[in-house]
Amino acid sequence: MSExxxxxxxxxxxxxxxxxGLIGGSIAAAARQRQLAExxxxxxxxxxxxxxxxKAGLIDEGSTSVAAxxxxxxxxxxxxxxxxxxDVRALAEVLSPDALIxxxxxxxxxxxxxLADLCGADGPAFIGSHPLAGSQLQGFEHSDATLFQDRICxxxxxxxxxxxxxxxxxxxxxxxxxxxxxxTPGEHDQVLARTSHLPHxxxxxxxxxxxxxxxxxxxxxxxxxxxxxxxxxxxxxxxxTQNARSVQDALGELQGRLREFADSLQHDDxxxxxxxxxxxxxxxxxxx
Amino acid sequence: MSExxxxxxxxxxxxxxxxxGLIGGSIAAAARQRQLAExxxxxxxxxxxxxxxxKAGLIDEGSTSVAAxxxxxxxxxxxxxxxxxxDVRALAEVLSPDALIxxxxxxxxxxxxxLADLCGADGPAFIGSHPLAGSQLQGFEHSDATLFQDRICxxxxxxxxxxxxxxxxxxxxxxxxxxxxxxTPGEHDQVLARTSHLPHxxxxxxxxxxxxxxxxxxxxxxxxxxxxxxxxxxxxxxxxTQNARSVQDALGELQGRLREFADSLQHDDxxxxxxxxxxxxxxxxxxx
Numbered sequence: 001m002s003e004x005x006x007x008x009x010x011x012x013x014x015x016x017x018x019x020x021g022l023i024g025g026s027i028a029a030a031a032r033q034r035q036l037a038e039x040x041x042x043x044x045x046x047x048x049x050x051x052x053x054x055k056a057g058l059i060d061e062g063s064t065s066v067a068a069x070x071x072x073x074x075x076x077x078x079x080x081x082x083x084x085x086x087d088v089r090a091l092a093e094v095l096s097p098d099a100l101i102x103x104x105x106x107x108x109x110x111x112x113x114x115l116a117d118l119c120g121a122d123g124p125a126f127i128g129s130h131p132l133a134g135s136q137l138q139g140f141e142h143s144d145a146t147l148f149q150d151r152i153c154x155x156x157x158x159x160x161x162x163x164x165x166x167x168x169x170x171x172x173x174x175x176x177x178x179x180x181x182x183x184t185p186g187e188h189d190q191v192l193a194r195t196s197h198l199p200h201x202x203x204x205x206x207x208x209x210x211x212x213x214x215x216x217x218x219x220x221x222x223x224x225x226x227x228x229x230x231x232x233x234x235x236x237x238x239x240x241t242q243n244a245r246s247v248q249d250a251l252g253e254l255q256g257r258l259r260e261f262a263d264s265l266q267h268d269d270x271x272x273x274x275x276x277x278x279x280x281x282x283x284x285x286x287x288x
Numbered sequence: 289m290s291e292x293x294x295x296x297x298x299x300x301x302x303x304x305x306x307x308x309g310l311i312g313g314s315i316a317a318a319a320r321q322r323q324l325a326e327x328x329x330x331x332x333x334x335x336x337x338x339x340x341x342x343k344a345g346l347i348d349e350g351s352t353s354v355a356a357x358x359x360x361x362x363x364x365x366x367x368x369x370x371x372x373x374x375d376v377r378a379l380a381e382v383l384s385p386d387a388l389i390x391x392x393x394x395x396x397x398x399x400x401x402x403l404a405d406l407c408g409a410d411g412p413a414f415i416g417s418h419p420l421a422g423s424q425l426q427g428f429e430h431s432d433a434t435l436f437q438d439r440i441c442x443x444x445x446x447x448x449x450x451x452x453x454x455x456x457x458x459x460x461x462x463x464x465x466x467x468x469x470x471x472t473p474g475e476h477d478q479v480l481a482r483t484s485h486l487p488h489x490x491x492x493x494x495x496x497x498x499x500x501x502x503x504x505x506x507x508x509x510x511x512x513x514x515x516x517x518x519x520x521x522x523x524x525x526x527x528x529t530q531n532a533r534s535v536q537d538a539l540g541e542l543q544g545r546l547r548e549f550a551d552s553l554q555h556d557d558x559x560x561x562x563x564x565x566x567x568x569x570x571x572x573x574x575x576x
Contacts, residue, residue: 023317132507152505181504188505195506199494199513204568205545206487209538216469217440217476218483218575219420221516225487228509229572237558244553250497251550255543257493262539265532267363270525277521280492287506 011175012037016075019088020044020053020062023104023131023141024078026147028058030176031147042090045152053140058217070094074172076129077103082238085114095124102129102169106192107242108156108185118162127169127204128156128185130192131178149177156185193246198254200236201228201247299463300325302364306375308332308341308350311392311419313428314435316346318464321433322495326526329356331379341428358382362460364417367392373402378413383412390417390457394480394531396473408448415457416444416473418480419466426520434478437465444473462481481534486542488524491517 015037017024028040042059043066044050048063061068069075069091077087084105091101101124103109108128112119118126131153135142153173153206157166170180183191207229240247257276262274303325305312316328330347331354332338338350349356357363357379365375372393379389389412393399396416400407406414419441423430441461446453458468459468471479495517500505543563553563 017319033336038330132505142450152507154505157339183505187501191502191505194497194499195502195510199510202490202494202546203513204565205542205549206490207572208539208564208568209545210482210571214479215574217420217442217458217471217479219440222483222487223575224512224515225491225511226568226572226575229565229568231569233562235568236565237562240549240553240561241558242555244556248550248553251546253497254493254545257497258490258543261489261493261528262536263527265536268529268532269298270529273528274521274525275495277492277517277524280496280514280517281519284491284495287502287511287514 002123002156010035010038010074012074013037014069014072014225016041016043017059018066018069018075018077018091019079019083020050020059020272021078021139022140022142023147024076025056025058025143026051026133026145027076027078027104028053029143029145031146032058034175036172036175037074041072041085043069043179056140056143058140058143063116066094068091071096073130075099075124076172077101077105077168080235081105081111081242082108084111085088086174088115089093089258090119090186092118092121092124092126096098097123098134098183099124100168101126102155104129104131106130106196106239108154108183110242112185114159116158119158120268121160125162125165126187127161127165129169130154130156130188131173132196133178141245146177148173151178153178153180153182154183154188156183158185171274175244189243190249191245193243193250194253196229197240197243197247198250200231201240201251201253203227223249298323298326299459300360300362301358302327302329302357302439304329304331304357304360304379305347306331306354306357306363306365307367307371308347308428309337309366309430310430311422311435313341313346313431314421314433315346315364315366315392315464316341317433318436320346322463324460324463325362329360331357331375336556337428343440344428344431346428346431354378354382354576360386361387362387362456363387363412364460365389365393368523368526369393369395369399369530372399376403376406380409380412380414385411387412387458388453390443390460392419394527396442396471396476398530399447400444400446400473404446404448407446408450413450413453415449415453416477417445417457417461418442419461419465420484421423435466439466440478441466441468442471443468444471444476446473476570477531478534478537481538482533482541485528485531485535486538488516488519489528489539490542491515520569535537537562
């Protein structure tokens with residue numbers, strides 16, 4: 001299916017990464033390892049952080065100005081979802097017309113709607129992406145060249161997207177080791193509300209409900225169930241806000257199911273409870 | 289704090305384990321490794337399973353009859369919580385008056401109330417225990433001699449328990465590597481409702497809400513959050529049923545917090561959302 005990851009000729013001249021944190025840094029590390037680009041430029045807001053990423057060997061050059069990205073033919077915006085649109089537009093101003101811009105954000109509908117004029121553009125075109133990889137850790141210091149290996153990356157072209165551009169973006173993620181699937185931006189957001197955004201909210205609600213007396217008796221089950229609640233609130237608040245409608249729908253469904261559990265306990269109905277637990281186990285086992 | 293785990297003289301003559309599954313098998317493996325007993329007898333319901341545990345070197349002898357346990361001076365009942373009381377009583381009938389019986393069940397109040405007449409008995413005495421260790425795996429085949437190493441074990445003496453017996457049970461768990469804490473049966477159940485039983489119910493509700501289209505896009509966050517939903521419904525339905533009152537209370541608190549999240553989304557109040565996520569992160573980070 002996928003082409004060889006490494007060829008004698010780098011696929012890109014200059015690759016630009018806007019936002020050199022865990023995801024941006026890992027893209028740089030993976031691109032470096034697979035020799036995908038001649039040069040990697042990082043765009044960020046803090047000089048000292050960019051200098052650190054250069055020193056760590058992740059990027060060749062770091063700048064707080066998008067002007068440094070002008071000669072790139074591929075750009076990935078890895079900033080928090082509430083900054084993606086501005087950052088894509090700033091890059092689109094300086095990049096050449098045949099350049100492509102994608103992102104790595106956890107929401108797609110608002111971003112793709114807001115950037116609709118760039119999706120089918122003759123100038124630099126934008127196509128949304130979301131690699132399903134990451135961790136609760138933050139910062140380029142935790143970069144991992146294998147972060148995307150065998151992980152799903154959702155690419156979300158719109159009706160306006162030129163198929164050839166979609167293929168180029170998909171190949172970029174495959175080159176980093178990912179398995180690419182296509183969804184519309186709306187489909188992406190509905191599904192991710194159930195598989196990622198609601199679980200984050202629920203993990204946070206469970207962690208937030210813990211009482212001081214509980215700490216000593218919180219074992220591995222609790223730790224696993226609430227691990228993602230350690231994620232950066234500055235990243236997650238905008239994700240939940242941008243996908244508020246779908247998250248609320250998913251929460252409504254979950255509350256309905258929690259009521260079924262509560263009813264089985266209230267009415268001392270072990271067979272109803274057993275059935276609910278069996279259905280859950282079947283679904284969970286199905287994930288492998 | 290703890291005495292040396294291994295002495296030249298085994299601490300027990302015969303150690304009895306009723307229910308040789310993951311927990312019972314791991315107790316046997318740990319006791320074997322630390323040479324705590326001269327002989328380990330397994331009591332179970334299925335001859336072939338017991339024969340398998342003998343063959344695996346976990347127990348010296350397996351029997352479907354408690355009569356085989358008659359000469360033991362220490363017994364651990366590792367059966368599902370809805371069978372513990374019957375199994376403790378059956379053992380108490382055959383064991384000598386100075387023998388001790390404990391268990392490894394996830395609920396304590398109903399069990400300790402039901403067995404109150406054995407808690408301060410002159411005959412074989414019962415003291416409740418709950419090692420906070422385990423996994424979603426089942427069966428003695430997954431036994432692990434290090435399962436209890438550095439894990440918390442809650443011991444729940446009642447007012448009627450003789451302090452010397454409490455010390456003996458606590459030393460047993462310490463000998464297996466566990467860190468022992470004391471709680472009343474009621475305190476145990478209230479805390480475990482929040483740290484274990486409700487998280488299980490919530491993980492099951494999340495897993496049960498998954499739609500077929502979601503499977504491909506369920507990444508590590510979803511997997512972690514729902515891992516415990518793969519646990520055996522036959523074990524978990526009785527746990528939730530026995531602790532129904534505390535679980536319902538904990539669920540009520542959680543639903544209140546979920547409403548706060550929903551309100552912040554509904555009213556597009558990012559600062560309220562951010563505050564909820566920050567509180568959750570602080571609590572989760574506090575677990576280390």
